[in-house]
């Protein structure tokens with residue numbers, strides 16, 4: 001008797017009792033469906049996190065000076081700041097790990113005036129590498145150059161929304177002079193570039209609707225205009241872009257240690273270095289905990305389902321005692337009877353598993369679509385789920401099948 | 417003329433143990449020889465041990481004591497899987513209550529012994545159809561047992577017994593559940609199998625008239641053979657042969 005014949009026999013047996021078979025499968029269906037749903041959601045979330053991380057710079061490490069004690073007012077001293085020399089030394093120590101370093105400083109919000117147009121904007125002073133590190137997507141012109149920096153030039157990069165407001169979608173804004181008023185300044189800048197604002201459509205990274213218009217000017221220009229920082233020579237924060245094969249979480253720690261050493265022991269400040277990747281893995285870690293919880297529930301459901309299968313197989317063996325006797329009288333070996341019933345149990349579980357995988361994938365896709373990161377269900381968990389449901393069939397089908405195989409042919413034949 | 421002794425039983429005892437002290441002996445030392453191609457009947461009152469004897473003959477059961485040689489093979493040396501194989505290849509059972517598998521069609525029922533005999537699928541269907549034709553049941557090959565009359569069911573059962581072309585057909589009161597007319601039809605099939613195909617047939621029956629039609633009749637009483645004689649004209653033939 002080959003496998004194919006056994007499968008046919010089992011299917012015939014199940015067809016005779018469709019409703020019962022379906023009810024028996026319920027535990028398996030629920031168990032497999034929940035595992036499948038959560039792994040579909042999980043892979044969607046990890047996928048979208050990775051995608052968004054790439055967009056916003058997953059390899060970035062944000063380094064900043066922060067007060068050791070937030071209760072007491074601490075003011076930054078010049079000696080606290082990280083000097084250009086220190087930074088150059090750091091950079092040459094870790095050339096393999098560092099792709100770029102960018103600096104920026106917030107100038108706060110202000111009002112942009114150009115002719116009759118007035119817009120609220122926020123101004124950020126940025127270094128030339130800022131564009132690379134923060135994935136600034138320039139659509140026109142150029143970003144800040146070293147010469148802009150050295151010359152503390154009044155040049156500005158605006159976003160497409162502002163460009164559209166000023167000159168329309170097709171208009172040429174490069175070289176146009178615009179005037180910006182902030183709390184303490186009143187300057188005129190020349191537009192050198194237009195960038196497209198990054199849209200993050202990932203609900204996991206949702207940080208409120210950001211309708212601000214951000215404009216970039218050289219950081220040197222920004223510092224020279226800000227009375228608080230004019231005299232300070234050094235940096236209080238910067239962003240490192242790690243190379244793609246660097247473990248940015250680990251490198252964040254290295255960075256922190258490196259610069260903490262440079263701070264005087266008496267300083268009120270310490271170094272904070274955080275990698276975006278580590279922050280994101282915190283989010284995925286939460287998902288892992290959730291998956292574990294659901295897996296436990298699914299496991300219990302599969303166990304109960306397996307016991308249900310065993311129960312129904314025992315009923316089936318008793319109901320079909322006479323049939324077993326007939327088969328034995330006609331020459332069926334014990335092993336043939338055993339495999340017939342085990343395969344029937346496997347098929348119940350496998351069909352349950354297939355329904356479960358289908359249902360779970362559908363739920364997962366629905367859930368991930370609702371959460372705005374549609375995905376296709378992952379292949380490997382699907383295969384694992386199906387194999388696992390077959391294993392349940394073997395495990396819980398064995399005892400009833402063995403019972404059937406060991407029936408005495410005469411007792412079985414005489415059974416009414 | 418040398419005839420092959422296909423069945424040889426010596427001192428077959430069958431006991432049931434209903435708790436240690438209550439040993440219940442059903443067959444008390446049966447000696448029986450059956451030659452290949454014989455049509456033998458076994459008669460006896462209800463409870464005399466006919467079915468018990470048939471189960472041993474058919475390798476469904478093992479005797480408590482005694483020796484049984486089936487086609488010269490000592491059955492006490494055969495393991496359970498071997499017995500399955502013997503039931504499959506050498507023996508065809510026909511039961512009083514038909515014992516067809518209710519969910520399967522007539523064709524599938526007839527093909528079942530071939531399934532366990534490892535016959536390929538297409539060959540199974542072909543031969544099953546052929547056998548159904550032999551018992552004049554071709555028109556009902558796709559009917560399930562509950563759509564068939566008693567006589568029809570028994571004809572399907574006989575076709576099934578013939579599936580692997582066994583040497584011996586064991587029929588335990590095959591007409592017991594049938595009216596006289598359909599019983600007659602079933603008997604005719606046995607005669608045909610005996611005459612045309614030379615099958616060894618052992619028929620258990622209550623009906624003395626039907627027993628008379630066979631070559632030899634054995635009478636069981638309380639688990640012992642009390643009579644063993646040739647019937648009617650066969651008796652004459654046997655006499656002539658021995659002369």
Ligand SMILES: Nc1ncnc2c1ncn2[C@@H]1O[C@H](COP(=O)(O)OP(=O)(O)O)[C@@H](O)[C@H]1O
Nearest residue numbers: 432440442460461462463464465466467468469
């Ligand atoms: N499993 C068993 N346990 C105890 N007694 C049995 C068992 N099977 C059959 N018997 C007894 O054996 C006797 C012979 O039974 P059976 O061979 O079926 O008779 P028959 O077929 O001639 O009517 C009966 O008295 C029956 O009660």
Ligand SMILES: [Mg+2]
Nearest residue numbers: 466467468588
């Ligand atoms: Mg009987």
